[in-house]
Every structure is written in structure tokens, then in C-alpha cells.
Amino acid sequence: MSELQSVDETNFDQVVLGADKPVLVDFWAEWCPPCHQIVPVLAQIAEERKDRLSVVKLNSDENPSISAQYRVMALPTLMLFHHGELIWSVVGARPKAKLLKELDDALLTAV
Template sequence: MSDLRSVDEATFDEVVLRSEKPVLVDFWAQWCPPCHQIAPVLAQIGVERNEKLTVVKLNSDENPAISARYRVMALPTLILFHHGEMIWSVVGARPKAKLLKELDDALLTAV
């Protein structure tokens, strides 16, 4: 799918909820075309914003408990966590510029 780090039920709490910096989680599945469409965009954001943001992916089919915990009902779902709390989410693929604007707005309100 992409070069993003994968998290699962064993690593989610440590990597996402205990992170010092914000973490954007891409809930995806292999069968989901929009998930594959947004994957390169998320990989770019992960590199470009590495200093301030961590971007990871979580396969919803392989980790149904986490998907259920955050009420992920459609894919792709992107959820932004900060200090262990969900602070923003969006469903569906979107252009990089729009996604960056939405992320920046969410991060500004979280500080």
C-alpha cells in the first residue's frame, strides 16, 4: 500500500495514544480503491510533516477491535490523535492541499 508504518492491536496504544506528537491514523483495507488512491498523499505528508506529525496506517479488516472502538464505518477513515485523544476525523479520499488545510486547522485548535 505505502511506505507508512503499520500499527495493529498490539502496537496501537504505544505508537498512537502515547505519542508525544500528533498521530494521523489511516484506517484502510486492501479491497478499498480510495484507500489506495490516498496512500501516496499520506506517505508524502508523513515525510513532509515528520517533525510535527506521525502518519501511520491500520488495516481495518485485520484489526476490527480498534476500528470498532473508534466507530470506523467507512474507508478510508483518517483520525488525528493528540495526547491520546481523537481530535479530528474525516471519511474518504481528498486532494493533498485540502487534507493539509484540514489537518492544520485541527492541529491549531488542539494546541
């Protein structure tokens, strides 16, 4: 299983907003148990969908300005960006099948 790429305030614009394919951002923190629980699911999705989707993680405690900009109030928060725009977000961990369905629905409406 691959390690998720980390982004921060120095590369968020380039990696997420400037990406040529959709990017799912996992806003997380070290102290958050559900954040740790969802990592294996996100790693599987990153591997299975690597040709169509990037999955990255952003530590909210270490990058408060980005978390504030996108009004992240609870963790984990997942946000899907496409062509530099936020197109979908959800708070809380979910089972893989449900998360994939929600992602696919969001991507279909964004095209």
C-alpha cells in the same frame, strides 16, 4: 517516498495514544480502491511533516476491535490523535492541499 508505518492491536496504544506528537491514522482495507489512492498523499505528508506529525496505517479488516472502538464505518477513515485523544476525523480520500488545510486547522484548535 517512505513507506507508512503499520499499526495493529498489539501496538496501537503505544504508537498512537502514547505518542509525543500528533498521529494521523489511516484506517484502510486491501479491497478499498480509495484507500490505495490516498497512500501517496499520506506518504508525502508523512515525509514533509515528519518533525511535527506521524502518519500510520491500520488495516481495519485485520484489527476489527480498534475499528469498532472508534466507530469506523467507511473507508478510508483518517483520524488525528493528539496526547492520546481523538481530535479530528474524516471519511474519504481528499486532495493533498485540502487534507493539509484540515489537519492544520485541527492542530491549531488542539493546542
